[in-house]
Amino acid sequence: MTRPVPRDPLEALLVAPGANHDGAPSVERRRADVEMARVLKTxxxxxxxxxxxxxxxxxKHGALHDVVEPMTDHVIMTYPTGVQRLERRNGKSLAIGTARSGVVTIIPAGSSSRWDIPGFVDVIQLYLPQAALAHIADEASMPAPGDLLERTGHPxxxxxxxxxxxxxxxxxNAALDHLFRQQLTDVLATRILAEHTGQSSTFELVVGGLSPHALRRAIERLRSDCDTDVSLAVLASDAGLSRFHFCRAFKESTGLSPHAWFRQQRLDQAMNMLRDSDASIAAIAARLGYASQTAFAAAFKKLTGETPSDWRRRMR
Structure with a gap:
């Protein structure tokens, strides 16, 4: 669900106890979204x-000259546009990097550093709980994760x-977006475990697609009108697989990831309703689970190159 960062000042007091990244005595940690809102001032x-x-x-934020306090989550970030200098100080240690496309910056949970960034930054951040990272490592048969490495503009x-x-x-679209985030988090976490923990992490890839029964059951759920049916955890449990291995097996069986298949199925539904009914665009958007007509129109155009109204006129 898309939501704004809470503006209530009491939200900043919602902190969890934990240890510093360097093993120092226990300190309070803020949730990553709360700390980022405080530091970025937007x-x-x-x-x-x-x-x-x-x-x-x-x-998107301006210059930053502040200390990022310990957070409950790992923060992994990248930069879609622009080029900007990054300076990160931790005690006497200084790391200098460049924010640009193709690099990542990692702030491990519990770490604290002073940041100096002289100008505008466009940044996408993933807030990854340690528990989620450990769960995905277990599902992918990888070693239990250690501390993530600090990275500053790392390729x-x-x-x-x-x-x-x-x-x-x-x-x-709540169901589509939730499925995508689950799928993306699993893929990102396995890559982070392999490349950003300072230890050798490999996993054995089980080959083969889903059994006919498991594939049929997964497709039935993806076609269901109940959003809870399309949870990646539920789909994987039905097949007797971890989420990680279910996604791989589903793609081998269908040629598409669960999210891509589900998105195509919703597009097919939209086209049938536009062509075969007189329902309004707003009613179709609501029927398919989109938050607004605008969100539905943007998603439809992204996949077809046309707005729903233009597509309907052309097909009639």
């Missing part, structure tokens, strides 16, 4: 979250590209 352009998978936020086009796709794909 609200995100877009933010989507759920309790178990963390959150994805898109920010990683794979993680950068995945994060940038997050801002492009959020469509204002």
């Amino acid at each position: 609200a995100p352009l877009q933010m989507a979250s759920d309790p178990t998978n963390g959150a994805i936020a898109h920010w 990683d086009p794979v993680v950068s590209g995945l994060l940038m796709s997050a801002a492009d794909v959020l469509e204002g």
Whole structure:
């Protein structure tokens, strides 16, 4: 669900106990979205979250000269546009990097540094709970994760590209967006575990698609009108697989990821309703679970190149 960062000043007091990244005595940690709002002194352009998978936020902010206090989540970020100098100080240690497309910056949960950024930054951030990272490592049969490495403008086009796709794909449809975030978080977490923990992390990939029964059941759920049926956890449980391995097996069976298949199914539904009924665009948007007619029209045009109204006129 897309939501603004809470503006209530009491929200900043909602903190959790924890240890410093360097093993120092216990300190209070803020939630990542709360700390980012405090430091960046603005609200995100877009933010989507759920309790178990963390959150994805898109920010545009000005110069920053402040200390980022310890947070409850790992923060992984990339930069869709622009070039900007980054300076990060932790004690006597100084890291200098450049914010640009294709690089990532990582602030591990519990760490604290002073940041000096002289000008405008366009940034997409993933807030990843340690519990989610450990769960995904277990599902992918990878070693239990240690501390993430601090990164400042570190080249990683794979993680950068995945994060940038997050801002492009959020469509204002709760079921679609939730499925996408679950799928994206799993892929991002396996990459982060492999590249940004300072330890060798590999996993064995189980080959083969879904059984005919499991595939049929998954498709039945994806075609259901009940949004809870399309949870990645529910789909994977039906197939007797982890979320990670279900996504791989589903794509091998269908040629599409669960999110891409579900999005195509919703597009097919929209086309049938536009062509075969006189329902208004707003009614179709609501029927398909979009937050607004505008969100539905933007998603439809992204996939077809036409607005729903133009497509309907052409097909009749």
